[in-house]
Amino acid sequence: MLLSLLAVLTVVALSTPFLDRVLGRATGWPVAAVFALSTGLVLSQGHRLFAQGQTLESALPWMPTIGVGLYLRMDGLAWLFCVIVLGVGALVMAYSARYFPPGRRTGFFFLMSLFTMTMTGLVLADDLVLLFVFWELTTICSFYLIGLSGPDASRPAIRTYLLTAMGGLALLAAVVLLWTRTGTTRVSEVLDDTSWTQDGGFTTVVALLVIVAVLTKSAQFPFHYWLPDAMAASTPVSAYLHAAAMVKAGVYLAMRFSPAFGELAVWNTVLVCLGLVTAVLGAVFALQKHDLKELTAYSTVGQLGLLVAVIGVGTPQALIAAGVHTLAHALFKSALFMVVGVVEHQTGSRDLRELGGLRRAMPVTAAVSALAALSMAGVPPLLGFVTKENLFEAMLETPGPAWSGPVAGAVAVAAAALTFAYAFRFVHLTFGGRPDGGAGTGESPVEEAGWAFLAAPMISSVAGLVLGLFVTTLNPVAGRVGTDATHVEAEPHLALWHGLNPALGMSAMTILLGALLAWRTRAGGTWAGRRLFPVPGTTVFERLHAGVVALGVRTGDLTRTDSPTRHLAVPLVMVVLLSVVVSFSGLEYGARPAPASLSLDWVLVALVAASVVAAVTTLSRMAALALVGVAGFTTALWFVLLGAFDVALTQFLVEVLTVVVAVLVLRRLPRGFHRVRRSRTVASAVVAVAAGCAAGSAAYLFTGRRELSSVSEYFLSNAQEDTGGTNVVNTILVDYRAMDTLGELTVLGAAGLIIVAVLNSAGLTAKGGARLSVRRTNPVWDTDDNTVIMRTVARWLIPLLVLWSAYLLLRGHNAAGGGFIAGLVGGSAFALAYLTAPSASVARIQVSYTITLAAGVAVAVGAGLLGYVDGSFLRPLHADVPLPWGGHFHFTTALVFDVGVYLAVVGVLLSALNQLGLEPPGQSSGEHLGREDEPREPTHDSSSAGGAR
Numbered sequence: 001m002l003l004s005l006l007a008v009l010t011v012v013a014l015s016t017p018f019l020d021r022v023l024g025r026a027t028g029w030p031v032a033a034v035f036a037l038s039t040g041l042v043l044s045q046g047h048r049l050f051a052q053g054q055t056l057e058s059a060l061p062w063m064p065t066i067g068v069g070l071y072l073r074m075d076g077l078a079w080l081f082c083v084i085v086l087g088v089g090a091l092v093m094a095y096s097a098r099y100f101p102p103g104r105r106t107g108f109f110f111l112m113s114l115f116t117m118t119m120t121g122l123v124l125a126d127d128l129v130l131l132f133v134f135w136e137l138t139t140i141c142s143f144y145l146i147g148l149s150g151p152d153a154s155r156p157a158i159r160t161y162l163l164t165a166m167g168g169l170a171l172l173a174a175v176v177l178l179w180t181r182t183g184t185t186r187v188s189e190v191l192d193d194t195s196w197t198q199d200g201g202f203t204t205v206v207a208l209l210v211i212v213a214v215l216t217k218s219a220q221f222p223f224h225y226w227l228p229d230a231m232a233a234s235t236p237v238s239a240y241l242h243a244a245a246m247v248k249a250g251v252y253l254a255m256r257f258s259p260a261f262g263e264l265a266v267w268n269t270v271l272v273c274l275g276l277v278t279a280v281l282g283a284v285f286a287l288q289k290h291d292l293k294e295l296t297a298y299s300t301v302g303q304l305g306l307l308v309a310v311i312g313v314g315t316p317q318a319l320i321a322a323g324v325h326t327l328a329h330a331l332f333k334s335a336l337f338m339v340v341g342v343v344e345h346q347t348g349s350r351d352l353r354e355l356g357g358l359r360r361a362m363p364v365t366a367a368v369s370a371l372a373a374l375s376m377a378g379v380p381p382l383l384g385f386v387t388k389e390n391l392f393e394a395m396l397e398t399p400g401p402a403w404s405g406p407v408a409g410a411v412a413v414a415a416a417a418l419t420f421a422y423a424f425r426f427v428h429l430t431f432g433g434r435p436d437g438g439a440g441t442g443e444s445p446v447e448e449a450g451w452a453f454l455a456a457p458m459i460s461s462v463a464g465l466v467l468g469l470f471v472t473t474l475n476p477v478a479g480r481v482g483t484d485a486t487h488v489e490a491e492p493h494l495a496l497w498h499g500l501n502p503a504l505g506m507s508a509m510t511i512l513l514g515a516l517l518a519w520r521t522r523a524g525g526t527w528a529g530r531r532l533f534p535v536p537g538t539t540v541f542e543r544l545h546a547g548v549v550a551l552g553v554r555t556g557d558l559t560r561t562d563s564p565t566r567h568l569a570v571p572l573v574m575v576v577l578l579s580v581v582v583s584f585s586g587l588e589y590g591a592r593p594a595p596a597s598l599s600l601d602w603v604l605v606a607l608v609a610a611s612v613v614a615a616v617t618t619l620s621r622m623a624a625l626a627l628v629g630v631a632g633f634t635t636a637l638w639f640v641l642l643g644a645f646d647v648a649l650t651q652f653l654v655e656v657l658t659v660v661v662a663v664l665v666l667r668r669l670p671r672g673f674h675r676v677r678r679s680r681t682v683a684s685a686v687v688a689v690a691a692g693c694a695a696g697s698a699a700y701l702f703t704g705r706r707e708l709s710s711v712s713e714y715f716l717s718n719a720q721e722d723t724g725g726t727n728v729v730n731t732i733l734v735d736y737r738a739m740d741t742l743g744e745l746t747v748l749g750a751a752g753l754i755i756v757a758v759l760n761s762a763g764l765t766a767k768g769g770a771r772l773s774v775r776r777t778n779p780v781w782d783t784d785d786n787t788v789i790m791r792t793v794a795r796w797l798i799p800l801l802v803l804w805s806a807y808l809l810l811r812g813h814n815a816a817g818g819g820f821i822a823g824l825v826g827g828s829a830f831a832l833a834y835l836t837a838p839s840a841s842v843a844r845i846q847v848s849y850t851i852t853l854a855a856g857v858a859v860a861v862g863a864g865l866l867g868y869v870d871g872s873f874l875r876p877l878h879a880d881v882p883l884p885w886g887g888h889f890h891f892t893t894a895l896v897f898d899v900g901v902y903l904a905v906v907g908v909l910l911s912a913l914n915q916l917g918l919e920p921p922g923q924s925s926g927e928h929l930g931r932e933d934e935p936r937e938p939t940h941d942s943s944s945a946g947g948a949r
Contacts, residue, residue, distance in 0.1 A: 001058065002056060002057070002074060002124055003060060003070065003072060005038060005120065006117065006121055006124070008034065009034075009038065009116060009117035009120055010117055012031055012035075012113050013110055013113035013114040013116075013117055016031065016106065016109040016110045017106050017110060020104050020106045020110075021104070021106075024102060024103055024104055025096070025098075025100045025102055025104075025105055026097050027097070027105070027109045028093045028094055028095070028109065029093075029097050031093045031109060031112075032089075032090045032091070032094035032097070035086050035089045036086075036090040038086045039086040039090060042082045042086060045079065046079065046477070049480060050476035050477060050479075050480050055073060055074065055075045056073070056074040057071070057072065057073050057074075058070075058071075058073075059071050059072070061871040062872070062873060063872060063873065065872070067183075067184060067185055068127060068129045068130070069127060070130060071125070071126040071127040071130065072124040072125065072126055073124065073125075073126035073188060074124055075480070075484045076477065076480025076481045076483065076484045077252075077323070077480075077481050077484040077485055078123045078124055079480075080323055080326070080327065080477060080481055081119075081123040081326075082120060083327075084244050085120050085244050085245065085248075086116065087244075087330075088239075088243050088330050088460070089244060089245075091456040091459060092112070092239050092244075092334065092456065093113075093236075094456050095236060095341070095453070095455075095456035095457070096236040098450065098453040099235060099345065100234075107144070107148050108145070108237075111144050111148070112145065112236070112237070112240065114137075115138065115141040115142070115145065116245070118134050118137040118141060119134075119138060119244070119249065121137075122138060122249055122252070125187065126187045126188055127185045127186060128186075128187060128190065129185050131187060132171055132172055135171055135213075135249060136165075138246055138249055139164045139165055139168055139246075140161075142160060142161075142230070142245075142246050143158075143160060144157075145233055146230050146233040146237065148234070148237075149232050149233050149234055149237075153232035153233065156230055157232070159226055159542075160229065160230045162545070163541070164216050164217055164226070166212075167215070167216030167217050167250075170209045170212035171209065171210065173209050174206050174209035174213070177205065178190050178196065181196045182195070182196055187256070191256075191487070192487075203260070204264065204266055207257075207264050208266065210253065210254075210261070211266075211267070211271065213250070214250045214253055214254045214271075214308065215250070215274065216250070217246065217247065217249050218247050218248075218249075218250030218251055218304050218307075218308060219247055219250075219278075219300075219301050219304060220250075220274050220304065221274050221277045224278055224281065224301050225538055225540075225541070226537075226541075227247065227300060227301055227304075228285075228294055230297075231293050231294060231297045235340060235341035238293065238296075238297065239333075239341070240334070242296075242300040242333050242334075243331075243333040243337065244330050247304055248330070250304075251308070251322070251326055255319060255322060255485045256485070258311060258314060258485050259486055259487040261314075262314030262315075262486055263314060267314070268312050268313065268314055268399050268400070269312075269400070270312070271308050271311060272309045272312040272313060272408060274305075274308070274309075275306065275308035275309025275311075276306075276309045276411045276412065276415070278301060278304065278305030278308065279305030279309060279411070279412070279415035280302070280305070280411065280414060280415050280418070281302070281305075282298050282299065282300070282302030282303070282304070283299070283302040283419050285301070286298035286299045286301075286302060286419075287418055287421055287422040287517070290351055290353055291350055291351060291352075292350040292352060292430065293337075293340050293350055295352075295425070295426060296333070296337055296426070299333075299336075299419070299423075300333060302419060303325075303329050303333070303376070303419070305415070306391055306415060307322055307325060307329070309408070309412070310391050310394050310395060313394050313395065313398050314399065314486070315394065315486070316483070316485075316489075316490035317390070317394050317482070317490070318394035318395075318397065319482045319485035319490070320394075320479070320490055320492050321387065321393070321394040322394075322485075323478060323481035323482065324383075324386070324387045324390060324477075324478050324481075324494065325384075325388070327467075327474075328375060328383040328386075328387040328467075329387075331375070331463050331464040332372040332373070332382075332384060332460070332464050333376070334457070335369075335371070335460035335464075336369070336376070336457075338457035338460070339365060339368060342365050342449045342457065343355070343365065343430060345449065346446055346448075347446050352429040352430065355429060356429060356431075357431070357432070357433050358431045359431040361445070361446040361447060361448065362431070363448065364448055364449075364454055365448065366427075366431040368461045369426070369427055369430065369461075370431075371462065371465055372460070372461040373423040373424070373426050373427045374423070375464040375465075377420040377511075378420065378510060378511075379511065380468070381465070381469050382464050382465055383464045383467045383468040384464065384468070385507070386494055386495070386496060388507065389498070389503040390494070390503070392409060392412060392413070392416075392502070392503045392506040393503040395408045396408070396409045396502060396503075409502075409506060413506050413509055413510050416510040416514070417509075417510050417513035417514040418514070419514070420513075420515070420517070420518065421514050424514070424515075425518065428518075468496070469496070471494045474492075474494055475492045475494050479491065479492040572688070572690075572691040575691045575694050576687075576690045576691055578694070579697065580694075600641065604634055604637065607630075608634045608635065611627045611630040611631040611634065614627045615627035615631070616685075616688070619672045619673050620672055620673075621666050621669060621670075621671060621672065621673060622663075622666060622671065624673075625659060625663070625666065626659075629655050629658070632651060632655035632658070633655055636648045636651035636652045636655065644729075645816045646727070646816045646817070646818065647729070653821065653825060653827075654824065656828060656831075657827055660831045660834075660835065661909075661912050661913070715731075715736070716728055719731045719732075719735075722735070722736075723735040723736075723876060723892070724813070724876075724878045724890055725892070725894070726813075726814045727813055727814055727816065727817070729818070730812045730817070730818040731813065731894075733818065734813070734818070734897050734898055734901075735876055735894055738864070738874040738876075738894075739874055741901070742860055742864065742874065742897075745860050745900060745901055745904050746857055748904050748905065748908055749854070749908070751908060752849065752853045752908035752912075753853065755911050755915055791836045794832050794833065794835075794836045797829075797832065798829045798832055798833060801825055801826065802829050805823070805825035805826035805902075808825060809822035809895075809898060809899070809902055810895070812895075813890075813894055813898075818901070819897070819899065819901030819902040819905070820901050822898070823902040823903070823904070823909075824905060824909075826906050827905060827906050827909035827910075830909060830910060831913060834913050847910060849910035849911040849914060850911070852903050852904075852906060852910060853903075853904055853908065853911070855903050855907075856900045856901065856903030856904030856906075856907055857900065857904060859896060859897075859899050860901065861900075862896070862900075863894075863896040863897040863899075864897070866893045866896070874897075876893045876894045876897075878891070879892075
């Protein structure tokens, strides 16, 4: 059921672009319907959870080798947050169908649906790794949703992302520590494991990391400023983010880890203190704001502060209070934000100084607003009143010295009184005052919004009233939430009336003080618009951000240079020094290579040395390229002699294609290298020789011909049984370390796109627009004459290369070959097609290399997903396919993975050939550089130079 729920939500998110194309803004209705049905499905499980005491679980292997899986678990705590996430999500999506003007909103509906899915996954996750993945996805979704609002929202989106991502890093560190200590990633098992909680130092470190994650995600002091800053987002986004998503992720995380940290002093102290500070600050800031949306945003900060503080108390009653207040807050806060949107939509303003007297023109909106604000203010018989009394009662149990409870309770009362005052201000200054209904900035009279627009906030606010009147129905939910959040049996006692008790007295004091504050600040008083702190939080963030960037620039300046010599100096000198240290360290190098087998080796060493010496002494770029190729081919020959035919073939193909691509680059450069001082040449030679001797000696001493390692023996002995393949090199790449290969494949695809981006932005053209002189009558430059032999050979060779590449691809699992080698062979065919082209103005291969790159990565990932049939990502599946002529072909999904590698390699080569082989815009075929001092002849036909490449 849980996996199906996530699957349905994922399908909804993926279908929103198609729905939006057809329905436009009305896409909100079908999405809201699915969310509502999902809410009903979750509610239907309540009997099993609360009456029967069951816990729902689902599992799907993800990375079984390391114990990570799609483990989902729904207990009472997860059930409550699922209802909030899905229920409020349904209301906000229905509201969005009328909030936006007619038109398409693809990005909004997709991201909001994805936001709902990730929040649902977060509260259901019973795996630490899965929990972290969903945690970060909520950060990414919020970043894009805020940024959707336009250029002015870009900095708020970045500030929100950076701050919450910092908390994500803290959570990642906690996940790694818990995984390492307990040996499991199952959240339920980690919380039940008491071994790590007995280590005070370890527990404190993990608790502090989780606290940082909670504080940043739930906008607690000193990170509180990002939440009002994020109001740059559209009102539906703000309503969902404040009421049911993002900030509630921090609340959930704190409640989920309370069983482990509930009695830890640092947990209690930090959460209670910073929570109460945030509650007061948020309430004070809300009381002084004129912008309705900003006021509501700061009110969220204050309410979250109370929630975090009561979670920090850690007792079962405190966690019960946190759970029910989270529900109450979701209801009244979503209603208030949606009311803000309604008011702004109908009046054109959300400035309290321009509003007033709307109760006559918008009576339904006024009633909805009043119900939600009264619940937030804690006035009976609303649900907010019951949850506020439970908060007060819990705060009196704050652990610590005897005075901790009364002090915490007094601060909570102060924050609640401020809440009453700004709730009154919200309603009175918007709907009270002048009864003429003339508020608004437009010339037309203000009218009540349509029922379709008001339905969502109306349901939310009325739900707060109904649940307040029948709050005892929530006792089973509250009890299970308290038990799951503390692992201690909790006895709930939710009711509208408990008789005369301290909590009732604190509620009465709250209303009296709140009424006094409301009277004193009904028009803003002396607080409105005043800056209470010298520097806003966003300014502090920007200064810190600028300082970090400046520090990075200064640090980079230490090694930033365009000179290759300076880049190479440090590693080369370190290699020499390291070799000297190791030489005098007395280390044993093991058995030396057998002298009798070195004769041919030394011949190859001499050939490589000769080619390198010649390459570094020649002044011709083309000669240097050819000599470097000689060294590469000699290395390939060495691989052949050592029996590594796959590696040798790869090296050979890479050398061929490197020459092709390098020639395309060199034709844009002068023919020769610039001359340098003799002293610099000598110094470079000394460093190069010393480093080369050191590295060569190390390779000789440490990698002599010894017996196979245990790892090599394992691969040779088990590759066929484990993977069904006999080519050990290929099985290592596509079976044993397929995840690494997928990562490299992704990097390869990114490299191809970078080639395109860099060359397009660089605008490489012939210097000064100079043209190399050509004569049509000269057979050396005539494209028809000088390519006739190559074209004749290519006509037969290109099909053979393509067939050979397919052959290498299909046989790679059992013999020399594979996707990478096959891609290089196929790329060689394309390179040959380019080299025989009569003109450099038109691409010879009319295939989109960007699509080819993307297809390669997509095919490889798709092959990995097929592994879930057998329980794990990238696990190869095998089958014997009968052949028409007899026998069978052993098919494996590793072959599909290799197809992805093939496409990516070909895509990168095509991008290089197209970007480097074609003439830049504005430069006709044949325009390329020779020596600047070379005499030029008049150009007779510039197009005829295309073959001279």
